[in-house]
Every structure is written in structure tokens, then in C-alpha cells.
Amino acid sequence: MSRQSNRATDSKKMNSELFTLTYGALVTQLCKDYENDEEVNKQLDKMGYNIGVRLIEDFLARSSVGRCHDFRETADVIAKVAFKMYLGITPSVTNWSPAGDEFSLILESNPLVDFVELPDNHSNLVYSNLLCGVLRGALEMVQMAVDVRFAQDTLRGDNVTEIRMKFIKRIEENLPAGDE
């Protein structure tokens, strides 16, 4: 392998590692600041929300994706465009509820948890909870109120990481947004 290609792969790897390592440092800091896992989970969700409400603009500017007509389209855009763009992975969209208002994103690999192991005293920590907040915040800015949670987590022993997303309601544009 030429030195050139080594550099290129190294660069790309190091890029995602910057985010992963920074995220790890954040979670570590939060665990120090707060006494219990539930609080840390809440903080991660809140921070994710704050990021999400701004990230959506960045996403719309970069992707030139038009308005989604239904929840199914939204799901596809999230999985195939957004996740790919920001995290370099494409989760699969499955487990649709009969009413079509709930689905799962299955992540075979979760870049946030590279090199991470949960110590025993943090069994209730939802390490990647920031993602839930990001999704919730971003969708709220496009008039969708959703509930997002982790149904499965490789860090807690499951085979895959599963994010469950449920559509709650359409947000009318003239109502004040957000609950934060």
C-alpha cells in the first residue's frame, strides 16, 4: 500500500474519531457532573435537542431534500441521507407499526461507541442519547413532534442498536415551538 493511500484512510478515520472521542469526553464529563445515569441521559437528550434544532438548517442546505410528504419518506431521508451525511452509516428502516406512525432504525454499527465500554456502575446510561435529542429537535423544526428512544443498545448487550421513532403530531406553524 502506498503511503498516499495510508494517509487518506487515516485522515478519514481520524475525522470520525474526532467526533467519537469528543463525544466520549462529553459523556465522561457529564458522568462526573451528575450523580445518576438518568440525569446524564436527560442532559444528553437536551443537548442533542439544541444541536438538532440548528443541524436541520445545515442539513437542508446541504442536501437540497424537499419537503417530505409522509412519515415514510421522512424515515427514508433520515436513514439514507442524514445518517450517511453526518455519521457515515446507513441504518435500515424496519418494524413499521400497522398505523404507519412508528418505525425502527437499526444500526449495525454505531460510530459513537467505537472503543467504548460501559462500566458496571452505569448500567442505566443511554450512552448515545444525544442522537434521540438531535432527531427530536431537528424534526420539530420541520413541524413534526416525535418521540425517539433507544429500544436496543449494543453497549448494553444487545446485538444491534435500535432507535424507535414515533410520530406524535404535526406542529402548527403559528404555535410556539419547543418545550425546552
Next chain:
Amino acid sequence: MDVLFSDMADDALFEFLHMEIVAHVYKEHATRDDIDKERVTCISTLEAMGFRVGQGLIERFTKDCPTFKDDLDIMKFLCKDFWSTIFKKQIDNLRTNHQGTYVLQDNKFALLTQFSSGKQYLEEAPKYLAFSCGLIRGALSNLGLESVVTAEVSLMPSCKFMPFI
């Protein structure tokens, strides 16, 4: 502008995360009445986070790289390879007094571009540089150099990082 790395925008994600981390750290410590003490605590918390990340990055990055001739060689690596991988550009200017002091100048620092250029918000700038100072200190530490890193801004988004070995 992001033609370098196909469709990926992971640098944007890092920038958003960094902004939120800074906001969070300052919110957490905002209850203290002593402004100076609060600032020191916040800055050092951010710096410490950057330090750990800098160490981690170097661990992964230089596995296949040859060893460095001297300190200057290390600084050049930091300015070229390290900086461009993380911030998508190289350091614009490297100066040294050959006695352990270095000045790394970045004329368009990625984490400051969100602010309007000029002198507005100059007071806010140190908050957004602390993490990166730690990043440099951590990287140097894993490359065998202990240092103290400070930063200076006079005109956004240009700034200078000053490792003192």
C-alpha cells in the same frame, strides 16, 4: 466548499457538538458569583476535554508514521497533517524562537467562523479556543512533548495558538 470528503459533513457535526459543549459547560457553572473563578473553571474543563481527545487522536493516527527528527518536525506535522485532518486546512503560519516557543497561526479557524469577522464577540472567543488548546497539548503529549498551550485572538476568525514546550 466541502468537495474534499465526498458527501460527508462530519466536520459540521463536530462543530455543532463543540458549540453545545461550550454552552453547556458555561451554563453549568453560571451560578457562581465570582466571574473570574467561573471562567477559569470552565476554560480548564474544556481544555481538559480537548487534552484527552488530542491524545486519543494521536494514538490512532501515527501508528504507521516514521519517527520525528526533532521538535520542529513534530510541530510541522501538527501544522500540516494533524490540523488538516481535523480542521480541513493547514495552519497558515508557523513561527518559533527556537527556544521552545511556537506560534501557530490559523487565519480562518474553523471553530470561530460562526462569528462575524472582526472585533465583535472578542470576549467570547477564549471559550471556543480552550478545547482546541487542549487538543494541541494532548497531541504533543502523546508525541513526547510536554507543553503549555495558550491562544490569542485579535481579529476573528484568525487566531494564534502558542505551545510552549
